[in-house]
Amino acid sequence: MKTEVVIIGGGPSGLLLSQLLNRANVSTVILERATRARVLSRIRAGVLEPGTVQMLHEAGVDERLKREGLEHNGCFLTDDDLMVQINFRQLTGKSVTVYGQTEVTADLYTAQDEMGANIVHEVEDVAIQSLDQTSSSVEYTVKGERKRIDCAYVAGCDGFHGVSRKTIPAAKRREFERVYPFGWLGILSQTPPANEELIYANSSRGFALASMRNKNLSRYYVQVPLSDEPDAWSDDRFWQELRSRLPAETADALVTGPSIEKSIAPLRSFASEPLRWGNLFLVGDAAHIVPPTGAKGLNLAVSDVFYLHQALIDALKRDNNAGIDAYSERALARIWKAMRFSWQMTNMLHQFDGEDSFAARMRKATLSHLAQSETARRELAENYIGLPF
Ligand code: FAS
Ligand code: PHB
Numbered sequence: 527m528k529t530e531v532v533i534i535g536g537g538p539s540g541l542l543l544s545q546l547l548n549r550a551n552v553s554t555v556i557l558e559r560a561t562r563a564r565v566l567s568r569i570r571a572g573v574l575e576p577g578t579v580q581m582l583h584e585a586g587v588d589e590r591l592k593r594e595g596l597e598h599n600g601c602f603l604t605d606d607d608l609m610v611q612i613n614f615r616q617l618t619g620k621s622v623t624v625y626g627q628t629e630v631t632a633d634l635y636t637a638q639d640e641m642g643a644n645i646v647h648e649v650e651d652v653a654i655q656s657l658d659q660t661s662s663s664v665e666y667t668v669k670g671e672r673k674r675i676d677c678a679y680v681a682g683c684d685g686f687h688g689v690s691r692k693t694i695p696a697a698k699r700r701e702f703e704r705v706y707p708f709g710w711l712g713i714l715s716q717t718p719p720a721n722e723e724l725i726y727a728n729s730s731r732g733f734a735l736a737s738m739r740n741k742n743l744s745r746y747y748v749q750v751p752l753s754d755e756p757d758a759w760s761d762d763r764f765w766q767e768l769r770s771r772l773p774a775e776t777a778d779a780l781v782t783g784p785s786i787e788k789s790i791a792p793l794r795s796f797a798s799e800p801l802r803w804g805n806l807f808l809v810g811d812a813a814h815i816v817p818p819t820g821a822k823g824l825n826l827a828v829s830d831v832f833y834l835h836q837a838l839i840d841a842l843k844r845d846n847n848a849g850i851d852a853y854s855e856r857a858l859a860r861i862w863k864a865m866r867f868s869w870q871m872t873n874m875l876h877q878f879d880g881e882d883s884f885a886a887r888m889r890k891a892t893l894s895h896l897a898q899s900e901t902a903r904r905e906l907a908e909n910y911i912g913l914p915f
Contacts, residue, residue: 528749529553530842532664533626534540534652534690536565538627539827540683541634541809545585546835548641552842555675556645556651557666559684562635569714569787571627572737572745573598573612573724574914575621578828582630587637594740595625601724603875603893603912604773610897611723617900617907624724626739627824632637640889654680654693672908679838679850680804685811686796694803706793706817706872707879710735710747711756713764714787720780726819727771728875728889733819734771747818749876757789764788793817795869797861801854807834814861819875820868825912826861832915833857860913869907 531547533540544554550907558565574582574595582588599615615621638645649666656662657680665674682690691699710733719738727734748767750759761784769777778860796815801808810827833856837849874892878885896902 527555527673527675529555529675529677531681531838532557532675533681533683534654534664535682535684535688535810535812536560536562536647536682537685537810538631538634538824539812539831540681541631541638542581542585542828543683543809543831543835544643544645545587545634545637545641546581546831547838548638548643549586550835550839550843552839554643554742555677556587556638556643556662557649558645558647559649559652561647562895566628566632566635568631569626569628569712569745569789570579571818571821572624572739573825573885574578574625574630575825576622577832577912577915578825579623581828581832582633585634585637587630587633590629590633591623591625594629595623596738596740598624601726602721603726603728603896605728605890605893606730607684608893608897609773610893610903612896612903612907612910613846614907617904618911620911624738630824634660652684654691654806657693657806659805662805665782667685678842680806681838682806682808682812686815688812690806690812691798691808693806694798694800694808698803700799700879702795702797702799704795704869706859706876707752708732708749708876709752709754709790709792710765711750711754711759711790712745712747713744713761714739715744715783715785715786716742717744717781717783718742720746720776722889725772725776726772726871726875728893729771731767731771733876734768734795736768736772736776750790751879752792754790756790759788762783791818793819793872795872796863797865799854799858801830801857801875802850807850807853809834813857814865816865816868817872820864820910822864824867826864827914829860829901829915830857858914863909863913878893
């Protein structure tokens with residue numbers, strides 16, 4: 527089989543890249559390890575930057591998003607004494623949209639089906655070859671049969687645990703990492719959200735986040751030790767701990783109910799350079815991971831797709847390689863700024879095991895400064911809504 531671009535990974539990065547390329551008459555094949563049901567069962571990101579919303583519009587997949595997405599003009603940062611609103615609309619003229627990654631992925635699958643896209647699920651043993659040749663190839667096994675696709679380019683959209691990044695020789699990769707000594711225990715409950723806008727709480731008992739998916743589907747998180755297991759947290763224990771970390775008036779108004787999903791996500795900051803190796807380009811979580819504190823993970827994957835889809839169209843349809851030659855440097859420039867913001871938000875809002883009293887004072891001073899300085903709030907707001915592509 528031949529195609530122009532083989533995309534490894536059928537998550538949001540791979541699907542959005544395929545959709546944008548197909549709309550420009552670039553042929554693709556997506557190779558996905560999991561079943562479609564498994565991909566669509568994942569509960570991940572919840573906040574879309576305006577740049578992401580624009581990209582979904584350009585991909586022709588924003589009809590449901592326009593109907594069901596919730597426009598948010600701000601969020602709150604709190605500790606045991608303060609509740610500071612960051613008013614994105616007033617500070618930047620922009621807002622974010624609350625619409626779950628699960629829904630984005632479902633909308634992309636629907637659009638790719640309508641496009642007649644070639645998506646192969648349950649593939650195994652993907653191997654990428656001849657990246658330094660004019661034509662490359664990708665081998666894989668599906669239903670016990672070994673297959674091969676010849677292509678011009680390969681997009682590694684296969685997440686942190688995928689095969690793409692590891693195809694780049696270890697000696698040629700520069701990797702940067704910070705693993706945080708805690709995780710986020712998240713639950714989903716069919717209850718009205720505790721607050722109209724998101725609340726990021728830095729309480730003396732640890733971090734909590736009150737988020738949502740819609741007006742009757744709430745998403746909450748509490749910081750837990752990495753040694754914790756979801757089963758060790760009954761719903762009652764979760765609600766009690768969440769209440770203890772939220773501002774009193776929010777806690778009093780909290781509507782609880784049975785959890786319909788409960789999981790613990792580890793937190794890490796990670797980046798691998800370069801993002802290109804011959805005909806292979808890394809995209810999204812295959813190249814970088816950010817702690818969800820800054821709501822950047824999915825949005826950063828989208829800006830990678832923004833840069834790469836233009837570059838591949840120029841190379842394949844206009845015989846212009848400037849975009850693919852610049853992709854790694856261009857994408858990394860935005861990646862590192864989002865990496866910084868996510869790291870800063872994580873340090874500002876979490877307690878670290880064994881930290882000294884100085885660290886707690888630094889968190890308090892940061893929040894106090896945000897309360898008093900519009901300049902400080904504007905700096906946070908412009909990062910939260912997403913820096914320009
Ligand atoms: P993904 O990991 O979503 O997709 C990669 C795909 O490649 C998967 O479907 C996988 O099955 C497939 N794959 C892997 N190896 C393969 C192989 N060898 N062959 C073929 N296919 C292969 N971001 C936020 O902004 N906010 C959040 O709250 C948030 N919470 C998260 C919680 C968890 C538990 C995780 C893991 C991530 C979270 N993220 C969050 C980040 C997340 O949303 C990612 O940024 C987003 O999924 C990135 O999309 P992709 O790059 O497509 O990677
Ligand atoms: C979510 O709703 O899942 C969510 C929102 C904002 C974040 C992280 C997660 O920063």
